Amino acid sequence: MGYVAVTGGRQAIEEADQLIKWYRLKDMQALLNPEEINNQMRLLVDRVMGEGGLYSPEYAALALKQAEGDPAEAAFLLRAYRSTLPRRHYSVTVEPSNMRVIRRISSSFKDIPGGQLLGPTYDYTHRLLNFNMRHEEQAVEEFLRDYQLQLKEESNSNTDVHLRKVVDLLREENLVPNKQVDEEEPFDVTREKLIFPSSRSGRLQILSRGETGVMTALAYSSMRGYGAIHPTIGELRVGYTDVLIPYPFGDEDDEIYIGEMMLTEVESINGFEKNEQGNPEFTLGYGLTTGQNEVKAIAMAILESSLETEGSSPTQDEEFVLLHVDSVESNGFVSHLKLPHYITFQSKLDRIRQAKKENRNEVRPKQTQ
Amino acid sequence: MEKAKQLFSNVHDTQHIYRQLLDAMARPGKLLSISDNSQNIGKTTDLSPGLTAIALTLIDREVTFAIHTVDNRSVENYLQMKTMSQVAPIDSADYIFIEQTLSQSDIESFVERMKAGTLQDPHLSSTVIIRVETLMAESESAEPSDIQLILSGPGIKDVRRRFVRGLSPAWLEARYKKNKEFPIGIDMILATDDGDMMALPRTTKIESLVI
Amino acid sequence: MSDRAYNYAFLDEGSKKEIRRATLKAAAIPGYQVPFASREMPIGRGWGTGGLQLTLSLLGQGDCLKVIDQGHDDSVNAVSIKRLVTACSDIETTEDSELASLIQSRHRVPEVPLREDQILVFQVPEPEPLRRVEPQEQQTKRLHAEKDYSSIWLRLYEDIVKWGEITIGADYPSLVNDRYIFNPSPIPRYDVAKLHNAEGLYLFGAGREKKIYAIPPYTKVEPLQFDDYPFEVERFDGLCCSACGSQNAFLDEIFDEETGTKIYRCSDTNYCAKVQERGGYSDGIGTNV
Numbered sequence: 001m002g003y004v005a006v007t008g009g010r011q012a013i014e015e016a017d018q019l020i021k022w023y024r025l026k027d028m029q030a031l032l033n034p035e036e037i038n039n040q041m042r043l044l045v046d047r048v049m050g051e052g053g054l055y056s057p058e059y060a061a062l063a064l065k066q067a068e069g070d071p072a073e074a075a076f077l078l079r080a081y082r083s084t085l086p087r088r089h090y091s092v093t094v095e096p097s098n099m100r101v102i103r104r105i106s107s108s109f110k111d112i113p114g115g116q117l118l119g120p121t122y123d124y125t126h127r128l129l130n131f132n133m134r135h136e137e138q139a140v141e142e143f144l145r146d147y148q149l150q151l152k153e154e155s156n157s158n159t160d161v162h163l164r165k166v167v168d169l170l171r172e173e174n175l176v177p178n179k180q181v182d183e184e185e186p187f188d189v190t191r192e193k194l195i196f197p198s199s200r201s202g203r204l205q206i207l208s209r210g211e212t213g214v215m216t217a218l219a220y221s222s223m224r225g226y227g228a229i230h231p232t233i234g235e236l237r238v239g240y241t242d243v244l245i246p247y248p249f250g251d252e253d254d255e256i257y258i259g260e261m262m263l264t265e266v267e268s269i270n271g272f273e274k275n276e277q278g279n280p281e282f283t284l285g286y287g288l289t290t291g292q293n294e295v296k297a298i299a300m301a302i303l304e305s306s307l308e309t310e311g312s313s314p315t316q317d318e319e320f321v322l323l324h325v326d327s328v329e330s331n332g333f334v335s336h337l338k339l340p341h342y343i344t345f346q347s348k349l350d351r352i353r354q355a356k357k358e359n360r361n362e363v364r365p366k367q368t369q
Numbered sequence: 370m371e372k373a374k375q376l377f378s379n380v381h382d383t384q385h386i387y388r389q390l391l392d393a394m395a396r397p398g399k400l401l402s403i404s405d406n407s408q409n410i411g412k413t414t415d416l417s418p419g420l421t422a423i424a425l426t427l428i429d430r431e432v433t434f435a436i437h438t439v440d441n442r443s444v445e446n447y448l449q450m451k452t453m454s455q456v457a458p459i460d461s462a463d464y465i466f467i468e469q470t471l472s473q474s475d476i477e478s479f480v481e482r483m484k485a486g487t488l489q490d491p492h493l494s495s496t497v498i499i500r501v502e503t504l505m506a507e508s509e510s511a512e513p514s515d516i517q518l519i520l521s522g523p524g525i526k527d528v529r530r531r532f533v534r535g536l537s538p539a540w541l542e543a544r545y546k547k548n549k550e551f552p553i554g555i556d557m558i559l560a561t562d563d564g565d566m567m568a569l570p571r572t573t574k575i576e577s578l579v580i
Numbered sequence: 581m582s583d584r585a586y587n588y589a590f591l592d593e594g595s596k597k598e599i600r601r602a603t604l605k606a607a608a609i610p611g612y613q614v615p616f617a618s619r620e621m622p623i624g625r626g627w628g629t630g631g632l633q634l635t636l637s638l639l640g641q642g643d644c645l646k647v648i649d650q651g652h653d654d655s656v657n658a659v660s661i662k663r664l665v666t667a668c669s670d671i672e673t674t675e676d677s678e679l680a681s682l683i684q685s686r687h688r689v690p691e692v693p694l695r696e697d698q699i700l701v702f703q704v705p706e707p708e709p710l711r712r713v714e715p716q717e718q719q720t721k722r723l724h725a726e727k728d729y730s731s732i733w734l735r736l737y738e739d740i741v742k743w744g745e746i747t748i749g750a751d752y753p754s755l756v757n758d759r760y761i762f763n764p765s766p767i768p769r770y771d772v773a774k775l776h777n778a779e780g781l782y783l784f785g786a787g788r789e790k791k792i793y794a795i796p797p798y799t800k801v802e803p804l805q806f807d808d809y810p811f812e813v814e815r816f817d818g819l820c821c822s823a824c825g826s827q828n829a830f831l832d833e834i835f836d837e838e839t840g841t842k843i844y845r846c847s848d849t850n851y852c853a854k855v856q857e858r859g860g861y862s863d864g865i866g867t868n869v
Binding site: 379380381383384385387388390391392394395396426427428429430431432487488489491492494496523524525526551552556570571572 | 587588593594596597600601602603606607608610612615637638639640641696699721722724725726757759760781796797798799
């Protein structure tokens, strides 16, 4: 008979490997330097770090290059890499209140101690496609030279900006819960499967690693009416926070500085509720992302507040929110439909053919009456 | 002739021991051996090589353990250093290693305290690893304290007969009471100094006869 | 696996330990879904990360691995998984199900029954049989605890009322050890009987959903059925494999590349090759219809 089963799987994969490489490179003018992705596409790098759950702008840039710019693939690369890394230390709790701020705004108060610092933002740019950016070499040279001069002149004063939290002002008036610091070890979803009902730390961790797009959409739904949360932003700050680890060989109190990371932090103010003493207090929401990823941080604050409320909206269903915001899982499962499903389909074919037979059997007796 | 000792490999020895453990748990009563691997440990503490090998294979910083032997402290320190696992009381320990024999009332109280999981989370139960003297498929030379176990249930084709020396019947009584409401229950592993091993998961029905 | 050294079998020992602990508990509680942390793997979620984690935690020196998808050794995803495993370990691979000590499979059980020294690892997309009727994990967990399976029985009943039969195709819910209803993974109904009272060990890994479960050997596995509507397997009445002539193997329905006509071929390509080697169709290799 001589039939051989369909082969060629191995060759197909090898050929596909070559083809994606070809498509990535065939039209190149200059080979992309991952450093330049880091330098000139920092917002994409920031987003990928968050979704990948790994703070490393260098590796995120490399992943973006490898993935031809697909943020989901790049986040996947980071996650898979992170998966294999040994975990040697846990840092001391990071304090965004000590952040070296580059941008800080509040939508709740017009004036705040330290002022509103617009900082680097695209919020008020006019979205006009700038064709000059195709050939901006000279303009860029001039701009950098002039701006650097300007910075030098202004650097006589201390440029490090540290600002008090807006929410602390409300705390002083007892309008915001004055909670004790909770030193309980946070739940770690990368070490243990998240169980429901979930703890707040588990929820925050899932959201901080969540995909920007889906979180923005869900938060939007809550604001539009499919939910209870339409907050005011008490504070949004972007800047650099120190990361310290306990000194491994010394006193428990000794700490070593290992570097700084850029974070975006949002504290949102929702409605007010009665506290345990029966006094009205604002409920707060919290969002934190790597780098400058403001919409996700705001969305996170909305979603985590929403999950504290009861109701039938999607954003009030913790399983619905927490199980569908992970980009690696959602992309993976939706994409897996591309895998062969011949068996399940064959099985379904068998069932529908049977059902058709049953249908004919039922119909026939009536016809002979 | 003794096989040359090598350094215990945290990669390959633990993998082999795990496969034996899995085979043991999937086929309760099947006699397996981890002597090839446990002999690479030697007797560094009060804990026999068999139990030590199993401990090094299973525990780490994500779980807790408890020890019952003569010098608990030195074993605890050793295992903590080697695996980063934490000591916990019998009530909450995930893995419990019983090296020394216990009185009947001690066995009863230990088992009563052990966590057996809940209906929703039956897997959150302890695994008890007990050192015994000998495990046999046939009783060549029955001694008065030997127990014959007649085992049935998942993993066993019909029935399996095993003979154990050095296991107090109180363990089986206590286990029976503890495991009455399946899926709640504790799982047991019996191991000898030579590295012979068998498992008694909670699904196994045990009829025992003292010789 | 270029300039950075990976641990043997890719996973770090801590990850392997966690998977191993969960697997041992799974073997002690047949059919119960043990949660586990589930590391991200270099292949996509939904593409076999659960099965892969099980395989990587199991394998060691001396093992021989077979990987199949839809019964085929050369299916692209099976090849991809095999490449990953061989790149990070030193084990041999095979297409012969009788030579393998470990078999990782998506959607099929090989036609030749498992032996006592073999372990079959299933890739599982949806470990929760009650997900068909209840989206919430918190609820389905409670239902399993209380052995409250009325919802799934109702679903089967509704099928019969509407269609005159149970329309669940592959991944047919079955009762294990008279206690837990489980999803046998999207294997055809044809394969469910192989899990009952088997000689080998069956392990199930759902990476995305983060669950591991097991069917030990010599364990009762009963597909759900009603007395008057018994469980039905896929039928190939009058059909046989056009390559080896087998009438007692699960067949793929294929449209011939050139002629466009419908033909049938063994889904288990290794089994088919063996039968052909022996010179024609046979029912002596030991499968039950």
